[in-house]
Amino acid sequence: MSICFSGNEAVAYAMKQINPDVMGAFPITPSTEIPEYFAQFVANGEVNTEFVTVESEHSSMSVCIAAEAAGARSVCATSSCGLALMYEMLYVAASDRLPITLACVNRALSGPININNDHSDSMGARDTGWIQIYAENNQEAYDNFIMSVPIGESVRLPVMACMDGFITSHAVENIELLETDSVHGFVGAYEPENYLLKKENPLAIGPYDISAYYMEHKVQQAEAMKSAKQRILEVGTAFEKLSGRSYGLFEEYRMEDAELAIVLIGSSAGTAKEAVENLREQGVKAGLVKIRVFRPFPSEELAKALANTKAVAVLDKSEGFSANGGPVFAETRSALYDLKERPYLINIVYGLGGRDFKTEDAEKVFARLARIAATGETGLVYTHMGQRTREAIV
Helix, strand or coil: CEEEEEHHHHHHHHHHHHCCCEEEECCCCCCCHHHHHHHHHHHCCCCCCEEEECCCHHHHHHHHHHHHHCCCCEEEEECHHHHHHCHHHHHHHHHCCCCCEEEEEECCCCCCCCCCCCCHHHHHCCCCCCEEEECCCHHHHHHHHHHHHHHHHHHCCCEEEEEECCCCCCCEEEEECCCHHHHHHHHCCCCCCCCCCCCCCCCCCCCCCCHHHHHHHHHHHHHHHHHHHHHHHHHHHHHHHHHCCCCCCEEEECCCCCCEEEEEECCHHHHHHHHHHHHHHCCCCEEEEEECEEECCCHHHHHHHHCCCCEEEEEECCCCCCCCCCHHHHHHHHHHCCCCCCCEEEEEEECHHHCCCCHHHHHHHHHHHHHHHHHCCCCCCEEEECCCCCCCCC
């Protein structure tokens, strides 16, 4: 069924179709609409969810942790400082192996206070042990949230389904909805092997872990994250059979013979694809890789996709403050390290706090890559684009 939905509406509707047992709810811009829409479904009796309103985002994640530990499928939504306030509980959810599904509507973190889009919130939580999946548009936001449920529950890890605040969350697009019965069948019933209310097998969840056991449990977490990569592909294949829409770890766009490539995440991919098409018409072998799954990071697969390029620009919509570039760049650079012949690689931090990213900006990046490929000189590897205070090196 085709319908016009904003990204927030699409995710809330996906939640409705999943019909979770519990939602921990606390508002924060630009994710506030998700619990608002879902609260209407609860009030109208369209779902059987226990909708728990709390005093903070820390508490909303705490509710989800307690519910999931008790054997209940749980969901949540947040943004920016709300995700930061959950920080302690993000680690608890992941280390306790609780497959909560969280809609993260990406927004800049303070300070100064900014309510617009960048990826600083979820990138700040990139090493908390959560699977992270990013959407380019409303259709992907809807699809990703549905797929996140069976992915997380099969490897027993929580999943953060991310989309760009306002750009995706509030923009209205035509999307294709699945039938609710099909969604029910796809996600299945939540039947954890062990949980707090299972009287046949009493257990503790999240107890004190002494040094004789702690490392073993962390290794188990790490192995679960490794195994998530294959599970994400399996769920994507099953989803394609259901919907006709195909999803992998990343999307390769015009990469079959690309010599120059951009790597990025989220809604900016749509803008950059336009630039790729413009340059292709001019005979430039431009391409794009849109990272969909950032955790687990698809290192080997990405290296293969970029192996035949001459110059690559990794665009980060968050500042890593490492003095060496942003987080997507660090991961991509590491992924390419073992290639015998590597492309020239640069990092551009862009779009912070909602700063515009236009087709001509992407074309400037490709122009710089062309110069690098021709001369072999990268210049400064780590730069910013779009700021007024100093001239950007593009």
